[in-house]
Amino acid sequence: MSTTTFAAVSAVKQQSETQFRADLSPAWTIGGRPNGGYLLAVVARAATVVSGHPDVLAASAHYLRSPEPGPAEVEVEVLRTGRTASQLRGRLLKDGVPQVETLLTMGVLGDAEPHWQEGVPRPEFGEFPEQPWGPGAAASGFPIAIQNEIDVRFDRPLTDGPSGRGELRGLLSLPADEPFDPISLLFALDALPPATLDVAPSGWVPTLELTGYIRSRPAPGPVKVLHRAHLIGDGRVDESCHVWDSEGTLVAHGTQLAGIRLG
């Protein structure tokens, strides 16, 4: 497993009040293209530098193109700064060409227990094996370099084939056991393979839109991830993702709409 941290591969370097440089890692790719949650996290990293509020509360990304790894630019515009929240526009570009467009609402995450959470799914996570997924576990037909970076263990082997439930349950760790923060949680919301793998095998499932809500600052340690597919139709699928920290607190919730071709 890699020792290059997520903080390192998602780092940005400020060039001016609104301009940043990033270096998209070839290691955080699927089929040679950077993971969508990783790209959103890179933009959010820049947003936290210019925002008057420290924490991402809500982030939405629309994916225009799928950039190659290497140098990239990030532009951030503060849209409004309020007392309890601020909103920003952030975009990731490659050689000046927009790749990912995002909107972010930033604020301050508190530490209090949830008031009510009866509406949150309560998955029965099984035992996670000692060994993380290996190369080829997802049987996707294209190289998944990111498998060598993150540690994902499923409580049901992907090699068992689809259960038909459209649900993946994983235990996720960052390289070098780096603790999660609100920004790397945006990545966690897109870290697992498509939940459609538990319905039917398919090729590339490109994310069209990804929205993430960060609900609490995560405790150190690996996170448990519930990734579910909901409806596959018309060449698209919507998926949801819930993330719990090592203390069992729901820390992030996201949805995405992705393209898919079956059969």
Next chain:
Amino acid sequence: MSTTTFAAVSAVKQQSETQFRADLSPAWTIGGRPNGGYLLAVVARAATVVSGHPDVLAASAHYLRSPEPGPAEVEVEVLRTGRTASQLRGRLLKDGVPQVETLLTMGVLGDAEPHWQEGVPRPEFGEFPEQPWGPGAAASGFPIAIQNEIDVRFDRPLTDGPSGRGELRGLLSLPADEPFDPISLLFALDALPPATLDVAPSGWVPTLELTGYIRSRPAPGPVKVLHRAHLIGDGRVDESCHVWDSEGTLVAHGTQLAGIRLG
């Protein structure tokens, strides 16, 4: 019930390639402020004019301010035009001050049956009463002008008080029984009162972020809406909304993050 259609109150008038004028209706308000889904629909209306693709597939809105009714401006920027989809940025302004920032992915909705939809909730909708909600039904303490425009019937009276499940099930019609289209479905995703009403009464629940996925073109007739709260904590709540058309097809799915003060 009003006879002024949703198409009329959400209409936009093109001023230039990227600029539109809108007139936000004082009738489509809660506590004097326009409904958030209505505002997103106004922006989407302008986006469809300049997009090379007819249908909203995904729309994300971050709410900066809560505008007063009356004249407003909409600005739309095409970010990318592809073969099967295009992406746009849209913003709603009042006297030049940004109020709502949005990103939209547009495409073409097909007519085929879903391939798989086992992950979609299957609420047991009860009988809907003959009478729509009346003034004061929500006991919210502020004027809900929009109650005189749309027809919403709940299969469990709001006056019964919270069930604790955080779930509202409603039958929704537009004024003059106007058929829904992909744009008015964006409104449908935010048409019901906060699902938190089924947990505990609260004041104003302002939407911070709203994301909607349109999954199918709706059949004519009223839509069934399942609006659910998931986690209330840290002064915020996330809610999801599913919308089925009169033929039972899931036509839209959305999530929102909103502010809330309880107790």
